Each structure stands twice: as C-alpha cells, then as structure tokens.
Amino acid sequence: MLEINGLKTEVVTEQGNVTLIDDINLNLAAGEVMGLVGESGSGKSVTGLSIMGLLDKPVQVTGGQILFKGRDLRKLSQKELRSIRGNRIAMIFQDPMSTLNPVLRIDTQMMEAVRTHESVSKQAAWERARDALGMVGIPSPEERLSAYPHQFSGGMRQRVAIAIALLMSPDLIIADEPTTALDVTIQAQILSIVQKLAREKGMALIWVTHDLSVVAGLAEKLSVMYAGRIVEQGSTADLLRRPLHPYTNGLIASLPAHNERGSRLKQISGTTPSVANMPKGCAFRPRCSSATEICFDPPALEAVEGRLLRCFHPVMEGAPS
Amino acid sequence: MTLWIIQRLLQAILVALAMALIVFVGLHLIGSPIETLLPPEATHDDRLRLIADLGLDRPLYEQFFLFLKGLLQGNLGVSYVYKEPAVELILSRLPATLELAFAAVLLSLIVGVPLGLAAGWKPDSLFARIIMIGSIFGFSLPIFWIAILLIMIFSVQLGWLPSSGRGATEIIFGIPWSFVTLDGLRHMLLPAVSLSLFNISMVTRLTEAGVREAMSSEYVRFARAKGLSPRRILSVHVLKNVMIPVVTVVGLDIGQTIAFSVVTETIFAWPGVGKIIIDSIAALDRPVIVAYLMLVVIMFVIINLVVDVTYRLLDPRIRLQGE
Numbered sequence: 001m002l003e004i005n006g007l008k009t010e011v012v013t014e015q016g017n018v019t020l021i022d023d024i025n026l027n028l029a030a031g032e033v034m035g036l037v038g039e040s041g042s043g044k045s046v047t048g049l050s051i052m053g054l055l056d057k058p059v060q061v062t063g064g065q066i067l068f069k070g071r072d073l074r075k076l077s078q079k080e081l082r083s084i085r086g087n088r089i090a091m092i093f094q095d096p097m098s099t100l101n102p103v104l105r106i107d108t109q110m111m112e113a114v115r116t117h118e119s120v121s122k123q124a125a126w127e128r129a130r131d132a133l134g135m136v137g138i139p140s141p142e143e144r145l146s147a148y149p150h151q152f153s154g155g156m157r158q159r160v161a162i163a164i165a166l167l168m169s170p171d172l173i174i175a176d177e178p179t180t181a182l183d184v185t186i187q188a189q190i191l192s193i194v195q196k197l198a199r200e201k202g203m204a205l206i207w208v209t210h211d212l213s214v215v216a217g218l219a220e221k222l223s224v225m226y227a228g229r230i231v232e233q234g235s236t237a238d239l240l241r242r243p244l245h246p247y248t249n250g251l252i253a254s255l256p257a258h259n260e261r262g263s264r265l266k267q268i269s270g271t272t273p274s275v276a277n278m279p280k281g282c283a284f285r286p287r288c289s290s291a292t293e294i295c296f297d298p299p300a301l302e303a304v305e306g307r308l309l310r311c312f313h314p315v316m317e318g319a320p321s
Numbered sequence: 322m323t324l325w326i327i328q329r330l331l332q333a334i335l336v337a338l339a340m341a342l343i344v345f346v347g348l349h350l351i352g353s354p355i356e357t358l359l360p361p362e363a364t365h366d367d368r369l370r371l372i373a374d375l376g377l378d379r380p381l382y383e384q385f386f387l388f389l390k391g392l393l394q395g396n397l398g399v400s401y402v403y404k405e406p407a408v409e410l411i412l413s414r415l416p417a418t419l420e421l422a423f424a425a426v427l428l429s430l431i432v433g434v435p436l437g438l439a440a441g442w443k444p445d446s447l448f449a450r451i452i453m454i455g456s457i458f459g460f461s462l463p464i465f466w467i468a469i470l471l472i473m474i475f476s477v478q479l480g481w482l483p484s485s486g487r488g489a490t491e492i493i494f495g496i497p498w499s500f501v502t503l504d505g506l507r508h509m510l511l512p513a514v515s516l517s518l519f520n521i522s523m524v525t526r527l528t529e530a531g532v533r534e535a536m537s538s539e540y541v542r543f544a545r546a547k548g549l550s551p552r553r554i555l556s557v558h559v560l561k562n563v564m565i566p567v568v569t570v571v572g573l574d575i576g577q578t579i580a581f582s583v584v585t586e587t588i589f590a591w592p593g594v595g596k597i598i599i600d601s602i603a604a605l606d607r608p609v610i611v612a613y614l615m616l617v618v619i620m621f622v623i624i625n626l627v628v629d630v631t632y633r634l635l636d637p638r639i640r641l642q643g644e
Contacts, residue, residue, distance in 0.1 A: 054545055056537070086548030093546075098539035103561045103636055112557075113547040148637040164547065 001069055001204060002028040002051075002172055008063035009043075009050045011275075018275050020046045020059065021228040025301065025308070028221075030171065031202040033195075035215030035236065037251070038225035041272050044208045045094075047225070048174045051206075052091050053081050069171070087117040090165035094177040096157035100149035106133075106160060107145040113167050132163035136193055155186035159193070166197060172204045179214060191218060212251055216240060224248045227273055227283035234307025244304060244314040246288045282311070290315075322633070329629060333622040340618040341392060345385055348607055353377065357605050358401050392615060398608030402601070407608035411594055411616055416496045417487060418586065418593030422578045424500065424513040426571060429520030434560075434567065436521075437528020441563075442555060444533055452525060459522030468515040468588045475511060483508050485590035512589040516582055520574060527570060531563035565635050572628030576621050 007024035010017040021043035028034055038044045050061050053073060066073040068089065073081065085091075093099045101109060110129035114120060120128075126145070133141035136159040149157060158178055165173050175194065179187040195218055198205045207215055215222060216236065223233045224247065232245040243249040250268040270287035273279055279286050281296040288295070290313040301310045355377070359368060372378050376387060391397050397407045436456075440449035476484035488508030490497035499505030535541055536559065544558050583595035594613060601609040633639050 052546060054542060082548045082550065084548070086546055091543075091546040093539060093543055095539060099543040101540040101544065101558050101562070102638060103565075104558065105637075108557075112549060112553065116548050116550070116553070150638050161543070 001030045003067040006064035033205040033219045034221040035219035036208045042225040043228040089172045090170040092175045092178045136163045174206045176208045231310045397612045407612040411612045414594045425517035428517040433521045433524025437525040441529040441532025456522035516585045535559040
C-alpha cells in the first residue's frame with residue numbers, strides 16, 4: 001500500500017543543500033505496523049513529515065518516490081494532497097499539549113476534519129466525533145466535545161488527537177512519537193488503544209519512536225534509522241533477537257532490562273553526527289567498534305538473511321550483545 | 322461571568338474615584354482661577370463674592386465632597402469662559418471626537434488585520450515586503466504632516482474630498498452624528514485616514530508577527546495534517562489566536578487615538594473636544610478641564626472593561642478562571 005523508494009529530503013539553501021534523510025526505502029502492506037526507530041536527530045520525524053508533505057521551507061523532498069496505493073504523492077497537486085491528508089493518511093504528533101488549537105473547542109476541531117473531506121451534515125459530523133472520542137476511551141464524550149483543550153490532561157489530549165486521526169478511518173496512520181511526552185502508565189494505555197484500533201480497522205501504522213521497548217510489542221516490522229539513513233530493516237522478532245547492524249545491536253544492548261543488576265548501564269559511545277558534518281563513508285563508523293578501512297566507503301542497503309542491512313561488518317552470531 | 326463582571330465594575334468605580342481625587346488635587350495645585358476671572362477694575366468685595374460663589378472659601382475636604390456630589394449628578398460647574406455647564410459643553414463636542422476616533426480604529430482593524438494576515442502568510446513575497454516597509458512609514462511620519470499632505474492631494478489638487486468641518490449631520494438620540502450622512506462621511510474620510518495611519522501600521526505589524534508565530538506552531542501543523550485548506554487554517558485557526566494581542570493593543574489605543582485627535586481636529590477644523598480642551602487649559606477654565614478629564618477617565622475604564630470581556634470571548638483559557 002505504501003512504497004517509498006530512495007526518498008531524499010534536504011534543506012535547500014542558496015549556499016547549497018544539506019541532506020537530512022537519504023535513500024529511505026519503506027514497504028508497508030495494508031494493516032501492517034512498522035516501527036521507525038532511531039536516536040534524536042536521526043531523521044525519523046522528517047521521514048514522517050516528508051510522507052505527509054508537511055515540511056516547511058527551506059526543507060524539501062528532493063528525490064525518490066512516495067507511492068501510496070500506486071500514486072506518487074510527490075507528483076500530486078497541493079489540493080489532491082490535501083484530500084489525502086487527514087483522510088487516507090493521518091498523523092499524530094509528539095506533544096499533545098501543543099497540537100490542539102487552544103482557542104477552539106474540541107467539537108470544532110473534530111467536525112472540521114470530517115467536513116473538509118466529506119460533505120455531511122453538522123449533526124452527522126458531530127456524531128462521528130462523539131463516537132471517535134468514545135473509541136479512544138474518553139468518558140462522557142458528549143460533554144467533552146464542547147470543552148477546550150486546556151480542560152484536558154496531556155494523556156486525554158493525545159487521545160483526542162488520536163480520535164481526530166481516526167475520524168476518517170484512514171488507511172495509514174503516521175504516529176510521530178505520540179507517547180514520548182506522556183507518563184509511562186498513560187503511554188501503555190495509548191499504546192494499547194492504538195494497537196487495538198489499528199487491528200480492528202485494518203489500518204497500517206508507522207510508529208516513530210526512539211524507544212525500542214515501545215515498538216517491541218507493537219510492530220511487526222522494524223526500520224532502524226541512523227543519521228538520516230535506514231541501517232537495518234526487517235521483522236521485529238528477528239531484529240530484536242539477532243541484530244546484525246552494530247548500531248541496532250548497541251541500541252538493544254543499551255536497554256536497561258538487558259543489563260545485569262548492579263552493573264554499569266551499557267551505552268553507545270559518542271553522539272549522532274550533525275547533518276552538516278557527516279563522517280565520510282558509513283555514518284556510524286566513528287562510534288563503531290568493528291569499523292575498518294572499508295567503512296570509509298559508504299555501504300549500500302543490501303538484503304541479508306531476509307532483511308535489509310547497511311553494513312560491511314554485520315554482528316556475528318554469538319557476539320556479546 | 323456575571324459575578325466577574327460585577328467585580329470588574331466595582332474595580333472600575335474605585336479607579337474612577339481615585340482618578341477623581343487626583344484630578345481634584347491636581348487642579349488645586351495649578352492655582353486659583355480668581356485672577357483670570359476678575360476684570361481688572363474689580364473691587365475687593367467683588368473678589369470675595371466670587372470666591373464665595375465658586376465655593377473656594379470652604380475647607381478642602383468639603384470642596385471635594387461637593388465636587389463628588391456634582392460628579393454624581395453630572396454637574397461639574399459652569400464654564401468660566403463659555404458660561405455654559407461644563408459637562409454639557411464637553412458632551413456636545415464629544416460625539417464628534419468619538420466618532421472620529423472610532424472611525425480611525427475601525428479603519429485600522431479593517432485594513433490592518435487583512436494586510437497583516439497576507440504579509441504573515443507569505444513573509445518572503447514582494448507584497449509582504451511592501452506592506453512591512455509601508456508600515457514603517459505609517460509609524461514614523463507625523464500625523465500633522467500626513468494630514469496636510471492628504472489635504473494637498475485630495476482637497477486641493479483633485480478636489481474630491483472636503484478638508485474641513487463635519488459636513489451634514491443627523492440627530493440620533495439627541496446627538497448630531499456625521500457618519501449617517503454621505504456628506505458627513507465624505508468629511509470624515511480624510512481626518513479618519515490620517516488619524517488611523519499609525520494604528521493601521523501597528524495593527525498590521527502586530528498581526529503579521531502573530532501570524533508568523535502561529536504558522537510555525539504545532540497546532541497549525543496538525544491542522545494541515547488534517548487536510549484543512551489554507552483558507553480555513555488562516556481564517557479560523559490562526560486568526561482567532563492572533564486577535565488576542567491585537568484586541569488588547571487596539572483597546573488601549575482607542576484612548577491614545579482620542580488624545581491624538583487634538584492635532585487632527587485642529588488641522589481639519591473638526592468640532593470635537595480637542596479644540597475646546599486646548600482653549601480651556603489656556604484660560605484655566607477649571608470646570609471644563611475637570612469635566613473633560615473625568616469623561617476621559619470614565620471612557621478609559623469602560624474601554625478596558627470591554628477589552629477584558631472581548632478577551633474572554635476570544636480566549637477560553639482566561640474565561641475559565643474564577644468560574
């Protein structure tokens with residue numbers, strides 16, 4: 001249903017372009033859930049926004065294809081794109097405190113989303129909004145509809161945002177770290193709501209996060225991003241059980257649950273390179289313990305053991321994780 | 322909301338009382354009006370009689386209470402110069418000034434908000450740059466100069482619009498108004514435009530800044546993600562947020578505009594309070610000055626009340642407190 005080939009997004013300036021993400025390939029069937037994982041600044045959010053066509057100048061998609069149900073979203077006019085946005089592809093953002101307009105009532109913000117895409121009566125739109133609020137577990141949705149965003153807690157606001165995303169029963173939802181700003185308990189609730197609804201409605205889901213443990217139970221597929229590129233992609237179970245890329249390996253090893261009690265927490269040394277100052281060849285090379293001379297050439301994304309991998313030195317079986 | 326309005330009204334009355342005291346004390350500081358009022362050949366008896374007539378021989382606190390009593394009855398004495406009740410004198414001239422000031426403020430909203438929206442929507446466009454540079458001129462050119470320029474162009478060169486007076490008026494509720502007749506509107510146009518140029522620039526810049534800030538906000542991004550049209554985003558999501566600071570500043574500015582209208586009224590011979598207050602200050606015509614000051618105070622208090630109420634209608638976050 002969604003097929004992304006060689007997507008490239010850059011900051012376009014007169015002094016030259018700075019690449020944010022490059023060579024992004026994603027494949028998502030209807031109803032499939034994919035986790036898009038990476039550190040801050042790895043380009044996960046930019047990928048999501050690129051698909052939606054929501055980038056602000058000077059950031060622009062400069063290459064590749066975004067095929068959604070066979071149509072290249074990059075070739076659509078603004079008007080055609082708007083008819084897909086919020087309708088067939090919906091997006092949920094990270095900070096629920098700022099995504100809802102503070103001066104408009106919830107019903108206004110929900111009904112306009114319905115009425116933009118479908119000519120239905122106000123009453124019908126209102127009913128659909130009410131049902132959506134009920135679906136995400138907001139108690140007494142009739143009353144809450146006439147409330148303002150500041151009358152909701154953070155978790156409740158994120159539920160409202162999810163309800164808005166669900167209004168048109170989209171084919172795909174892009175969730176950009178929707179639980180990062182929430183308490184752990186609320187996080188779990190939101191996760192289970194989205195998981196349940198995605199399954200019931202057969203919606204595909206791209207879950208952008210920096211938290212591996214969040215996607216572990218949610219996604220069937222995992223794409224790990226580093227410095228604007230996908231470094232490893234495959235089934236979640238495979239990747240978690242046996243990561244091949246040193247970076248994925250490091251990520252998993254850094255999870256506190258994998259450490260022995262009392263021992264020092266593992267970490268990946270160094271920091272993500274800045275987009276303006278990318279290392280030559282493999283971007284992970286300066287932080288990688290198995291890097292050699294060959295890593296000064298950029299590795300390509302290749303099929304290895306039923307997954308895609310961008311590395312010259314995959315982690316060997318039995319290597320310490 | 323009702324309780325809140327009552328609270329606000331009580332506050333407003335306190336402010337008015339405090340101002341009454343300040344005005345009263347201030348007037349006593351500028352000196353006795355006796356010398357200006359008495360003819361040179363007046364005798365000592367004449368002098369004492371005048372002092373008694375004006376109540377200036379009584380103790381200060383008594384004078385203040387008399388003043389307050391008069392204030393409540395709408396009687397602040399008779400103008401020394403015009404021999405008319407001061408309040409009536411001011412009230413008869415006030416509508417002309419108010420009419421002009423409100424026309425200017427209305428003009429600044431009607432012109433300034435759309436210009437600001439357009440400039441903020443596409444900040445890099447040539448159109449936006451022209452608007453923003455133009456607004457700097459609106460800010461910095463003095464009103465009297467603009468007024469004279471407007472008269473030169475539209476009255477003298479082109480002969481389209483009259484340059485002085487109120488034109489034909491019509492009586493509504495016992496008060497003559499210019500804005501209801503075509504001739505009155507023609508007369509009002511030039512003074513209103515010159516008075517509003519500063520406000521238009523301010524509203525434009527304020528709106529532009531607000532729009533640019535709102536456009537980069539998360540709620541606009543979310544609104545775009547919902548597939549809303551740019552028109553809907555701008556006219557509902559952005560505009561409602563932007564109007565909050567605009568209303569505050571414009572509200573405060575109504576008072577400023579009335580004060581500025583002194584200059585404009587003089588240039589366009591607009592028969593408002595501006596002219597009369599200047600004359601009265603020169604002649605130390607105390608009752609008229611007091612009546613003017615008190616009316617301005619009351620007007621400011623009312624404007625602030627209206628701004629506060631509008632604020633609450635616009636921003637639900639303020640509305641909630643104390644309800």
